[in-house]
Each structure stands twice: as C-alpha cells, then as structure tokens.
Amino acid sequence: MANKYRFIGKAMPRMDASEIVTGKARFLNDIKQADMLYGKVLRSPHPHALITKIDKSKAEALPGVKAVLTWEDVPDWKGGTPRYTRILDRKVRYVGDAVALVAATTQEIAKEALRMINVKYEILPPVFDVEEALKPDAPQLYDEFPGNVVTPGVPFFGPKNLKEVIMGDMEKGFEEADVITEGTFGYENIPNPLPPEPPGAIALWEEPNKLTLWVSNQASYMDKITLFHVMGRKVEVRSIGGPCGGSFGSKFMSWQVQTYAALLSRATGKPVKLVFTKEEHLAAFTVRPSSRMRARVGMKKDGTVTAVSGTWLIDTGYYSMTTQSQVAVGCGEVQIMVRCLNWDLKPVIVCTNRNASGIVRGFGGQELKCILIPLLSLAMEKLEIDPFEFLKKNYVKPGEGYVWRDGIWYTYRGVDYSPAMDKGAEAFGWRQKWKGWLTPTAINGSKQRGVGVGVHGNADIGEDASEAYVRLHPDGTAMLFSCVTEHGTGQRSNYAKMVAEVLQLPLTNVSITPSDSLINPYEFGPAGSRGTYAIGSAVIRAAEDARKKLFELMAP
Template sequence: MANAYRYLGKNLPRKDATDIVTGRATFLDDFKPAGMLYGKALRSPHPHALITHIDVSEARQLPNVHAVLTHKDVPPEWLTGLPNHRAVLDRKVRHVGDGVALVAAKTPEIALKALRLIKVEYEVLQPVFDVDEAVKPGAPQLYEQFPGNEFTPGCPVFSPEPFNHVKRGNIEEGFKEADFVVEGTYGYEKFPCPLPPESPAIIARWDTPTDVTIWATTQSPTMLKLIMETKMGDTNIRCISFNVGGSYGNKQTVPMPVFYAAALAKAANRPVKFSLSKAEQLLTYDLRLSNRVHAKIGVRKDGSVSAVQGEWLVDTGVSSDLGQGQIAVGLGEAQVMMAKCKNWDLEGRLIATNRSASGICRGFGGQELKSALIPLWGQAMKKGHLDPVECFKKNFVQPGDGYFWRDGKWWVCREVDYVKTMEETAKKFGWREKWKGWNTPTSVNGTKAVGVGVGVHGNADAGEDESEAYVRLDPFGNAILQCCVAESGMGQRNSLCKMVAEIVQVPLESVRITPSDTLVNPFDFGLAGSRGSRAIGSACTRAASDAIRQLLERAAPVLKVTPEELATKDGMIFVKNNPEITIPWIAVMGPMNTITGMGHYEADYSMPNFMIFFVEVEVDLETGQVEILNIAEGTDVGRIIDPLNLKMQFHGAFGSAGVDSAIYEESILDTETGRIMTGNMIDYKWRPFTDFPPFDTVVLESEFDTHVFKAIGVGEITGAPAPGAILMAISNAVGVDIMDYPATPAVILKTLGKS
C-alpha cells in the first residue's frame, strides 16, 4: 500500500537541522546566566576512608572564591540515591573520586587553585570491589544502614511493593521436565562508560529560598524534577534542557552534579555551573551496572525453557540511582524472552562496592542480566544441539503469554508477535547457510576463523509511564505543541511535530514545539525505555485530535453542517463532500483566541518491543583479534515515523550500548589502588570511523494497536542483544566457549591456551 501520509514514514530534514550543521544549536556549555560562577570538586584519592580533618580556611580566603563546602556545610536533608542514602558530601568517602569538598569561584582556574589549598587527613579503610566478597560476613561495610552491603529492595516510582524476585510455578517440577539442565556463574562485569560526548553539566540558580532553576544536560527534564525534588527537602525545581550532546539514558537525573551545583549556588547566592571534565565523567559519573549471575536453566528437547533459577548479584558501585528499578525491568525482560517458561525462582540483589556508581543507561538492567543469561542458556541449547534462532522463536513472548513487569503486576502480552521478524532477519543475514552448530566455525581460512551468533531483546517499557501534551492552534494556521521533550539525538522533538502536523494537516514548518522546560509544559516522564513513539506520541496525537475536534465543533454552526462533515487542511476548514465551501481558522477563532487540545497517556506494559541481532565475526587465531564482518538486525515497529532516524537508532548498537562492550569497551579497575585506569579517551577504547562493518536492518510494519499511527519505539534496545550474540559468534569461530566480556585478544588467547 502506498504511503498516504504527508510526513510519516518520509525522510524530511529535521526542523533543527540547519542549527546543528551551522553550530548555532545551543548546548548547555553555550549558555551563561548573568553572574554565573564555576564549581569544582576536590575528590578522594582513596576508595574507602574517613575524613578525620579538613581545613578549608586558606581556600575561603582566596579572592574571587564565593563558596567552599565540606561535609559540615552541605544541606543535611539532601540525600540522593535509592533509597535516599547519598549526601552532597559525606565524612566517609566510598570510592576514588568521591566528593570531599566543593568550591565556587569566578573562574574555573580560581576554583581549581582553591581546591589545592584545602588540607585533608584521612583514616583509610579496607575497600571491597567484588560482589561475592561484598556480601560475605566480615566484608568492609559501605553504609551502616545497608548491612551486608545490600541496598534495600524496591523502587517506589515503579511499584509500591518491591519487585526483585520472580517466583512462580514449581521450580523442582520444572527441572524434572527438562531434558537438558545447565548451571553456572556468568557475568557482564566491566561497567563500560556510556560516554556521551557532552559531559554531564548542571547550572543551578536559586530564584527564591525554595525555588531553583536547573539548566541540565538531561534527556528527561521532568524525570529530573520529579526524582530530584524528593531528594532535596522543600525544594521546587524548574528544569530546562537545551540540545543535549548525547545521553544514551545516562543523563537523566544527573544526581551528583545537580547536588553540587545547587548546594554551591545556595551557598554563594549566585548561579553556579558544575560541569564534569572528561576524566570526571569517565571516573566518577554513572557507569553501566556490573553483574554476576549464579543460575540454573532447564530446557526441553523442543527448545522450550522449563525452569530458571538463580541469584543475580548486581554491583552498582558506591550508590544506587535507580538500580532496584533496573533489577525489576531486567527480571521482566528475562521473562519476556523466556515467556513459555512457567517455573521461575530468580532473585536480584543490589550490592554496593567501593567504585564509582553505576546508574541509568540504555539497556537498564535487562541488557546486563541477559548478557549473562543468554550464554548460560546457550550451554543448554548446545547440550541439545538446538539452533538458537529456533529457541528464541519458541520462547519469546507472544499474545496470551504473561509476565510480571516492573510494577510487580502480571501483564498479558497482546498484539505483538515477532516470529516473522526473526525469520525475515535470519533470512537476510543468511543464518541457515552460516550456522554450523555450537562451537563450530562457519569457515576457517588459515589462521582466520569465522563464526556467527544471535541474540534477542524485548522491553515492555516501550509503553511505560505517563505523558501529557497540549496542542494549541492559533488563528493563522499554526500549531504549537506543548510537551516536555528534550533533544538528545533521537530526533524525537521533530518526530512528534511530524505526528501533530499529520493530524492537524498543516505544513511541518507550521508546527512548533515548546522548549523543554518543566515550567511551561505539562508532565512528561521523559525519553526512556523507547517510550517516545508510543507514550509521548499518544499524548501528542490525542492533544492534536482534541484541538481539531474543538475547532470543527466551533466551525460547524458557522458553516451550518455537523462537525463530522468537516475537515481541515493548511489552516482552512472545508466541508468534506463539498470542498468549495471553505473558511480559514481565523473565521472561527477570531484574531485574539487560540484553541488548546489536551492529550494524556497512561502506562501500558502489555506490548513489549523487540530486536533480533545477528553477527558474523572473524577471529585471528594467532593474535586473538576479533573483527566484525557484518551485522543484520531486525524489528517490527508497527509503523515507521522517520526511516533514517530509525536506522541510526540501529547503528547506535555500537559502543557501550552493546556491541563494543563484548569486544573491547570496559572500565578497568585497579583493585590494588581502587582507581579506574581508563580516565581518558585514549586509554578508554572506542570504535573509530574506520571500523564500521556492513549493517543490514530489517523493519516490519505490522500496525500495532498503540495509537492513531500504530507505532512502537525501539531505540533503547538496539544494542541490548548484541553482547551475547557476539560471544556466541566468537565461541563458534574458535571452537571453544569464550565467556568473558569483553572478549579481548588476551581473553581469547588465554582461553585457547596460547598465552
């Protein structure tokens, strides 16, 4: 069927394209409120220590220093983390790089000079870096209130009762039904850095003693407001974001920079910018979760999973931002992947260790769990000589299958069935020709061995949380979309304008979207979990339809017809079966009025999204070097809103988002000193322009019952199935199981007994 839409499914220049290619687009670093000071932090050299003495008198006397804060001076009621546990500054430091003192000064150089004048004495404590060690009796304790270094379960924003344990069916019976049972410990433990090019930064300005404006590098201003207000006593936050220089889920609530900027701004009574250097971003800001799974899986001869049992130890470093929520989503996503399994006993535990915090990032728990779980499941498939694609087809959720989601409620899948997507993507990749069996290369040519692998992922959060939007029509044929959506690269502000233009039937230039500012916009949870297309799209399209309904209702008496007989195009209202009869909007509204439509979306977790990722790798058996030869990834998005932006979301699977966390991206922790050694963009490895392999995409459009445009988002999850697929491909190429992330040459040669 030909595309009947004016804008949807078409590649049109993004509305902000000219600003971006001319350097005019404003990022936080390009903005400066009057009187702004610069904040800097003195950071701990020890992974675990008590501050026994701190002297800031010299720093305070330095000219043009406006505030110096220690743990004695920060607002005591301000506590971030989940549950609230992390002070702005504490007498105890818990990782190398933890905050010790803060300075606000006229210039960054003066602030740094002041930091050097601060004298600190520490009582060094024993650190702990390993999750299994951290939970043992007698281990060093990070927090008094979390004995055994285990954070209290539960994420109240997601569910009133904690959801950290999937327990259903009869686990013993499940294993009895299994033909192949495997058990073991698998990990995904190198907490790579999401590394957006724009480092996290916050500017805070107190407008009254309780009202603070936070200009933030956040992809979700309302989420920042909603969550950080619960951490800062009696504070009202107005949060504004500009263009955001990448986030990948990593710049959401931006907790510590918000605390530092806001505390300094309060003390100095001036606006303060707290911007992380690249080293601070890599060494002290939120990384991906680290995790280790001790688990057992039972699989029947036909490939269906009969039982999953285990303990999932999630190492979140020094602090949990939303780790309990990530565990809840991860457990949900495991069930979505193994939806035919009736017998579960899988528990997630969130553990503190003495390294910088893990936080929110793309993948959000599920990627971490499954990057460990899929290799274990693969061992069972191997025992049964089962084809992994067939196993995924056999087990992935289909309409009628149920799962406990992050809200702790039982949801039954409707609408979405991804078997066809799996088959078509497998065909495009050439799976049938390339797959030769477990630990069996596709081909070997001298020292070069080729292997293939596959992974899947799906997330019901594509329908998460609440959104509100207003669409205001003016008399001159323009629509103003009021919705609190930031631009951090996904082009979502533009896509939402396209949806509104499609309903209001005006040129795309006539649709404008308000700045991403919590003061001027209604509630929107933000860009998270691929929710933009469905959740925010629903609110915006409903608001647009509501505005048009009001317009036509007001036009009906003027034209002496019923509203149902009317339609509008390009600012004109006409009678559908007699388009000669036409009047402009202004004839209905007058020159001094506007019409506002409202739209709302409520969370619905019954429709997970989906990705299947195929990869072919070549391993040099002499050097252990892995090269990706090609990738094919497939999904079904219901309907494509923006083809090129969608394609680029697929490409975003590289980096710590997935692919490269399996080959070379890692934060390297020196457990002797507690320091992360990868504190710059040379030591921290990333994929350069010269290294991008062919990448095929398969996109089905099955028109799901989501909203008027039948679309569901997938952006978050394109990288999530990649790590497991890549280990599988490498293991098949070399003929031996490679189970450590990242599979660097050292890991591969060691496993092959060559080093």
C-alpha cells in the same frame, strides 16, 4: 506511507538543523549569565575513608573564590533509592567521591582553590568484588545497608513492584528435564556510555526556597521531580532543558552535579555553572551495573526450558538510584525471552567501593539475559539444539504471559515474531552457516570463523506518563506544549510533524515550547524506546483535541 500522509514518512529538514550545522545551537556549556560563577569539585583519592579534618581557610582567602563548602556546610539532602546518599558526607566511598565544592569567578581560580584545601583522612578497607562484599567480615559502606545489601524494590513501579521471579514447582521442573546445566557467568565489563557532552548544570538559587536549573538531560522535567525529593520536598524547582549532547540514559543520574551547583548558588547568591571534565565523566559518573549469576537450568530435548534457578548478584557501586528499577525490568524481560513455568530467580543488589551504576543504553534486560544465555547455551550444546530455533521457540507468543516490572501478570496481545525471525535468518543465511556447536562455519588457514545469534525483547515502550497540549492562535499557527528535550534523535521535529499532520497546517506554522517545566506539563522523557509511541500518542491526542474544539466553535 508517503502517499497517505502530508508530512509523516516524508524526508524534511529538522527544525534545529541549521542551528546544529552552523554551531548556533546553544548547549549547556554555551550558556553564559551575568555574574556567573564556576563550580569545581574536590574528589577523594581513596576508595573508602573517613574525613577527620578539612582546612579550607587558604582556599577561601584566594582572590576570586566566593564559596568553599564541605559536608559540615550543607543541608542533609539525600538521594538514591532509598534516599540514604548525602550530597557531601564525612565518609567517602569511592575514588572520585565528592569532598568539597568551590565556586569562583573563573574555572582556573576554582581549580587553584581545590589544590589549597587540606584534607586528612582515616583510611578504611575497601571492597571491590560483589561476592567479597557479601562476606560477614566485609567492610560496610552504609549503616543503613547491613551486609552491603541494598534495599530491594522501587515504589515508583507500584506496591507490587517486581523484586524476583518465583513461580511454579522447581522440583518438578528439574525432574522433567532431559539435561541440567549449572554454572556461574558474569556481565561485568561495566562500560561508561560516555556521550560527547559531559554532565553539568547551571543553578540560580533565589531565597528562601526557589531554584532554577539549566540542565543537559534527555528528560529535563524529571530533574525537577528528582531534586524536589532530594531536597526534602521543601524547594520549588524549575528545570530548563536545552539541546542535550547525548545521554544514552546516563544523565537521568545528574542529581548530584545539579545539587552541587545549587548549593554553591545558594551560598553565593549568584548563578553557578558546574560541568564535569571528561576525566570526571569517566571516573565519577554512571556506569552499567555489573552482573554475576550462579544458576541451574533444566531443558528438554525439544528445547523446552523446564526450570531456571539462580542467584543474580548486581554490583551497583557505591549507591543505587535506578538499579532496583533495572532489576525489575530485567526480571520481566527474561520471561519474555524464555518461556518457562518454573522459576526461582533471586536478585541481590550489592554496594562496593566504585562509582555508581545506572542506566546505560538499556535498562536491566541485557544485564540479566547476557548471563543467562551462556548457561542455556550449555544445555543447547548438550542436546545439539540449533540456538536460533531455540530462541524462536521460546520467545513469548500471543496468548502467553509474564509478570512485568509492576508485579502484575500480563497476557501478551502482540504479534508472533517467528516469521520475522525466519526472514532475518534467511537473509543472513543462518541455516547454511550454522554447522553445529563449536564447529566453525569456515576455516582459512589458522583462522576460523563462526556465527552466533542473540535475542532481546522489551515491554516498556508504552509505559510512564507523557502529557502535552496544543494551543491554536488566531494567526493560523499552532504551538505544542511538551517538555521534551532534543537529545540527538530529531524527536522535537517529529512531534511538530504529528501536530501539522493532524491539523493539516504547514509545518512552518507549528512550533514547540522550550523544555521548561514552568510552562509545560509533566513529561517522563524519551527513554525506553517510548519517544514515538508514548510521547507521540500524547502529542497526537492533544492535536486532535484542539481540532475537535475548533470545529465545535465553528459549528453553526
């Protein structure tokens, strides 16, 4: 590759390398503005309660305090999927739920003001377990979600968006099986990805309905889109992204911290910075969805899966924003992993009294596959099937198909990964180390060593929209317009290399615009492994279009 291209495939310094290593890169918390105030959030000590009274008079009287907002002071903006979760509400639904917002001239004054707010609660019974939440007498988190069951489906994926996997003849499938296994398995550790930089925003509200946001997110343009809908499509939102100190997908759910800052700016007429502490980041931000499934699978002696039937319970915490999307992708990914003609897989998304779930280093697939593989393993064990051979056999092959997140059947046109799997197994020494189910590979005194194998597959790297354009300047330089933020992977530098490669310009002659929605076209963002393939394709096509137009102008 290094010989074929001038820039691609060659090690070169990142465009932002010197700024990062010298500490000059301006992350969100480095930004200061004239007359900027600092926001803080008063949080509920109870997992489930009604606010009966709030006395904020002492906090408002504290010198340096510029605004104190409660649920009675804010517009009825709502987020989530569907949009039923208020910015501030009379009901709190988890320990850490927002009760009041404060803006002050210093962070210390804002913290002191929080201690001066007197709140009285009517304590309600909480529910923390997904199956307990489904019982008829369980505490109800929302009137809009009877039985604590969240409305399935996500319009963003289209009118046929995938809500379940139902196909084939279940009775016939189980009749054809040589063995049937049944059990309940969970993937319920629900970790917080905890990127080094906590969620935050700086907001500047300009009357009557203009909002500028400085954000820390791997997909800053999507903040503009999200808040436009949260605010009832009545506010003109501009989002400006800078270096993002990690996200792992989680900061897609930053709409709440952003609206807190926006409301405080609207109330004070000043720019307001609100950044979560690490404690808030841990206790009041996104964690992975918790999954539990009771299911049955049928399997033949040759490893053919004849039927999968089960109920997938997904605990989304106190509200859902992306969980329906993750369910749709998970239902698609599981068909890529396991070829089966007969499915009856029904997801149920459930609200409980804990902080919300969302994107955490992956999107739905591992939550489902990690609870299905143990059940498949029970069948493999009974039939004495090598798990590596099973996973290789059942992974989707060219010409086979699956129903993807949009509810549309796709025929797989890619490569057969079996040779790559065999090479990996050979390099690992799988066939020498695998001794059979529950048989150790090696024994050293009281210690036993075993080996295992897993699989993961996805189909979303080319999905969602990316737009870019390239401007050629008279001085021989080129500028790429793309609303891509740098979140640690060096992609902005990679896109510059793509432009330089197409135009055959020195890399120093290529620049990229700031991640500002005011000047850049739409960008979904580098998520789902789409950064190189999808965004890169838009960048390359934009550069090729600029080159074509230049040659047309130069033609005699």
